[in-house]
Amino acid sequence: MSNRPAYSNLVKKIREGHFVFTGELEPKKILNLDEIIESAKEMKKTGKIVAANVTDGPQGDAYMCSMVPSYMIQEKADMEAVWQVTVRDRNRVALFADVLGASQLGIKNILTLTGDHTALGDHKKGRAVYDIDSTQFCDMLSIMIDEGTDLNGNELEGGKIEMNYGCVANPNSDPREPEILKVGRKVEQGIDFIQTQTSFEMDQAKEFLKELEQFNVPVLLGVFPLKSYGIAWYFDNYIPGVSVPKDLLKSLKKAEKDNKGDKKAKYAAIDKINIEFFEPFVKEIKKTTKAAGIHCMAVEYERLFDPLLRSFPEYVD
Amino acid sequence: MIITELKDIDEIYEMIEPYSKILIAGCDGCCQPPRSINEAKTLGQLLELKAKTQGKELKWKATTVLRQCDDRIAATTLRPLVEDYEAIVSLACGLGVVMLNKIFEDILTFPAQNSMFGGVENAGENNFIQYCEECGDCILAETGGICPRAGCAKHLSNGPCGGMVDGMCEVGDYTHPCAWVEIWKRLKKFDRLDLFKQYRPPRDWRTSTSPEYLEIYKDYTNEEEKEEVEG
Numbered sequence: 063m064s065n066r067p068a069y070s071n072l073v074k075k076i077r078e079g080h081f082v083f084t085g086e087l088e089p090k091k092i093l094n095l096d097e098i099i100e101s102a103k104e105m106k107k108t109g110k111i112v113a114a115n116v117t118d119g120p121q122g123d124a125y126m127c128s129m130v131p132s133y134m135i136q137e138k139a140d141m142e143a144v145w146q147v148t149v150r151d152r153n154r155v156a157l158f159a160d161v162l163g164a165s166q167l168g169i170k171n172i173l174t175l176t177g178d179h180t181a182l183g184d185h186k187k188g189r190a191v192y193d194i195d196s197t198q199f200c201d202m203l204s205i206m207i208d209e210g211t212d213l214n215g216n217e218l219e220g221g222k223i224e225m226n227y228g229c230v231a232n233p234n235s236d237p238r239e240p241e242i243l244k245v246g247r248k249v250e251q252g253i254d255f256i257q258t259q260t261s262f263e264m265d266q267a268k269e270f271l272k273e274l275e276q277f278n279v280p281v282l283l284g285v286f287p288l289k290s291y292g293i294a295w296y297f298d299n300y301i302p303g304v305s306v307p308k309d310l311l312k313s314l315k316k317a318e319k320d321n322k323g324d325k326k327a328k329y330a331a332i333d334k335i336n337i338e339f340f341e342p343f344v345k346e347i348k349k350t351t352k353a354a355g356i357h358c359m360a361v362e363y364e365r366l367f368d369p370l371l372r373s374f375p376e377y378v379d
Numbered sequence: 380m381i382i383t384e385l386k387d388i389d390e391i392y393e394m395i396e397p398y399s400k401i402l403i404a405g406c407d408g409c410c411q412p413p414r415s416i417n418e419a420k421t422l423g424q425l426l427e428l429k430a431k432t433q434g435k436e437l438k439w440k441a442t443t444v445l446r447q448c449d450d451r452i453a454a455t456t457l458r459p460l461v462e463d464y465e466a467i468v469s470l471a472c473g474l475g476v477v478m479l480n481k482i483f484e485d486i487l488t489f490p491a492q493n494s495m496f497g498g499v500e501n502a503g504e505n506n507f508i509q510y511c512e513e514c515g516d517c518i519l520a521e522t523g524g525i526c527p528r529a530g531c532a533k534h535l536s537n538g539p540c541g542g543m544v545d546g547m548c549e550v551g552d553y554t555h556p557c558a559w560v561e562i563w564k565r566l567k568k569f570d571r572l573d574l575f576k577q578y579r580p581p582r583d584w585r586t587s588t589s590p591e592y593l594e595i596y597k598d599y600t601n602e603e604e605k606e607e608v609e610g
Contacts, residue, residue, distance in 0.1 A: 150533075154581060176540040179532055181550045190533065197537035198581045213581060232541045240539050240563040240575070247537050247578045259541060303544040 064252040064279075066208055069224040070170035071142045071378070072113040073254050076280045080377045081348050082355030084144060084257075084282060085114040085367070087135065089126040095134050097362075102139035104364035109376030111367060113142040113171060115257075115357065119151065121300070122183025129160060133167040144228075144257075145169045148177025153193035154202065158212055161203065165223040172227040173257060174199045174248075178302075196229065197244070200251035203227045208252065228255035231281075233270035234303035242273050249277040257357050260286035260297075262307050264346060271351045280354035283347055287336045287370070289363040291315045310339060329365075337369055345373070380409040380499070381472040382507040383492040391422070391468065392429045394489040398465040399436065401426070403491075404457060404479070405443035406471035411500060411507065414470035414492065416443040422470065422491060440464070447475025454482050461486055496529075515586030521574050523565030530558030536579040539563075 068074040075082050085105045087098050098116075105111040114135060118128040132143035145164055152160065161172070180190045194202065202213050203225070210222035229248040235241035245256065256279050261267040267283055274281050288294040288306065291314040298306040313335050321328035347353050360366050395401050403426075405419035419441035430437035440463075444456045447469060457479070461467065467488040469476045479488035496509040512529040518536075519526060528534050532550035533542075538559030542549030546560040566575045 176533060176535070176542070178542060179550045181532070192533045192535065193584065194581045195533070195535040195537050196540070197578060201578070201580065230541060235539075235541070235543060236545050237560060237563070239567075240560055241543075243563070243572065243576050244537065244539060244559075246576060250578060302542050302549050 064204075064254050066226070066252070066254070067224075068226065068254075070113070070226045072144065072171050073226040073280075075112050075377060076255065076354045080112075080355075081353075081374070082112045082282070082377075083110050083367075083371060083374070084355065084357045085111045085364070086117065086357070086359040086361050087114050087131065088117045088120065088361045089128065089131045091124070092126055095131055095138075098131050099134060099138045101362065101364050102135035102141040105367060106139055106141045106378075108367045108371060109378050110371045110374055111141070111358075112378050113144050115144040115146055115173060115359075118146040118148045118175065118177065119183070120178060122150070122178040122180045122185075124183065124185050129164050129167070129169070132164070132169050136168060142171065143169055144171040144173050146173045146175060147199070148175045149192055149194055149196055149199050150177030150180065150190055153191055154198075154213060157194070157199060157202065158206075161206060161223065161225075162218070165225060170225055172203060172225055174203070174227060174229050174253075197247050197251060200227065200229060200248050200253055204252040226254040228257050228282075229253045230259065231256050231270075231274065232259040232303060233261040233266055233283075234259060234305075236303070238270075238273070245274065246277065249279055253279060255279060255354065256281045258282065258284045260284040260301075260304055260359060262286075262305070262310070264343065267347065268351055271347075271353050275352055281352075282355045282357040283351075283353045284357045284359060285340055285343065286359045287340055287363055287366050288314055288332075289360070289366075290332065291318050310335070333366055333369060336366055340370055341373070344370075380411040380497070381474070382495040382498045382509070383410050383412070383414065383472050384495055385414075385422075385492055386490070388425050388429060391489070391491050392426055395426065395437075395466055395468060396433075400438040400464045401440075401466045401468055402457070402460055402464040403439055403441045403468045404447065404470060404475075404488075405441070406447045406469070406475050407443055408446035408448065408471065408475075410470070410472050410475075410492075411498075416441060419443060419470055422468065426468075444471075444475075447471035448478050450478060450482055453478055457483070512587070515591070516583060518579070521577070521579070522562045523569070523571070523574070525558060525562045525565055527558045527562060530561070534582075535559065536582055 068077050116128045116132045119125050128146050132145040135141045174196045176196045180188045206223050210218045231245045294306050294311050294314050317331035321331050344356050403419040403423050405415040407415050423439040423441050427437050445452050447453050461483050468491050469488050470491050472494040476490045498507045498509040501508050509529045514528050539557050543557040547553035548555045548557045
């Protein structure tokens with residue numbers, strides 16, 4: 063684990079020993095942030111979500127930048143942001159510039175990502191940048207935070223930036239060993255936490271968490287509640303390496319079919335399926351592993367947080 | 380070899396549309412698939428047919444050059460021919476096209492091809508592959524002889540990324556192997572995962588940014604030779 067100070071509430075709460083929960087917000091092709099802020103407020107109300115990820119052009123699509131919504135949810139919803147930053151669209155100069163800007167805006171967490179290739183997104187003809195990779199971005203952040211310089215040793219006026227940052231890891235990766243070795247390189251660069259891609263399989267999740275223990279870095283295990291059959295199907299088919307259990311897909315499909323025309327009943331049925339699957343899942347992870355918490359990717363599905371986390375104590379001010 | 384792909388005939392015709400007499404120059408150099416005299420003749424016939432459909436008569440001659448990118452060879456081969464023509468269509472890679480434009484300043488040379496990459500022929504699978512992108516900063520010693528710069532769609536120095544599934548890459552819909560998994564397999568085989576684990580710092584892109592120059596005598600000769608060259 064890095065020994066830099068805990069600048070963010072997320073890292074503070076982890077270090078205090080709380081089993082933490084984080085949420086996720088996905089700004090898309092939007093002109094205003096009302097819904098994003100509303101979602102962040104919903105998360106805040108639970109008293110159990112310490113921070114919310116703000117995604118940076120997932121699947122390579124062109125969406126609103128992640129920095130402004132990160133700032134806005136902190137300002138308007140008092141919800142700490144985990145600012146997701148991919149190295150897909152910006153070279154080292156632009157990344158450096160954005161990190162300084164975000165620091166000025168009071169953003170305290172960065173999640174470093176490679177980013178899905180533009181070839182997967184809605185601007186396939188665009189040039190993907192990848193000037194530095196995500197491990198090198200970790201290197202750059204450590205230098206900015208711990209030494210107060212840029213990559214070339216030029217000093218930042220006024221000292222050092224005060225941020226914590228993490229990297230991602232994929233429990234679904236096959237083969238597993240190169241993924242673990244890659245995470246090892248990022249640990250060496252000084253990450254403060256690891257956040258994983260979603261896992262639906264208990265054995266796989268536990269095994270992966272066990273392997274990550276060697277790094278002595280807090281790990282948030284990713285889970286992805288399924289708001290609808292359509293989302294579950296999309297996830298199953300289009301998210302690299304992730305497969306949704308067939309039973310779960312089947313019961314979601316049935317719930318939608320049985321409650322066609324009755325929105326309320328449909329929502330209740332879908333929520334019940336998710337709670338029945340994820341509540342024991344999360345409890346088991348908390349009880350039997352060294353995970354520091356759960357990253358719950360319930361995008362536009364905040365209503366689930368309250369019932370899903372009902373048995374967990376509040377720990378966020 | 381330089382892997383090339385013939386442009387669409389309509390696109391080539393559009394380039395030469397203003398002219399009525401063209402010279403079509405094949406190249407016997409490293410261009411793959413071969414673009415020599417036979418291909419030049421075929422292209423001439425196609426362009427002539429295309430011109431006819433437009434109610435136009437096109438005169439053409441096919442020839443070929445040992446290597447269009449060699450200024451001496453290209454000049455001596457084509458100089459006796461060019462003055463009878465209004466434009467040249469080159470079947471070489473981009474290097475040949477540029478070279479002919481430089482040598483023959485009074486006539487325009489047009490590209491009949493798209494130059495794709497420097498690659499090798501993978502005869503078993505009937506395709507060409509880019510194994511090296513001539514980046515000017517070779518790291519093959521650290522990667523078991525497999526280049527992540529040419530082989531990884533994201534040019535990662537510290538892969539693999541999260542887009543790897545079952546050892547395949549997200550770009551190309553999981554039909555191409557992840558270069559970093561291939562590197563891992565290769566280094567593991569030789570018990571050299573120490574090389575895999577090591578962190579590679581940000582790359583110096585200056586070695587691979589266009590335009591590139593290499594002063595032949597500057598870096599590769601000893602002082603004595605240098606003096607000789609510089610006089």
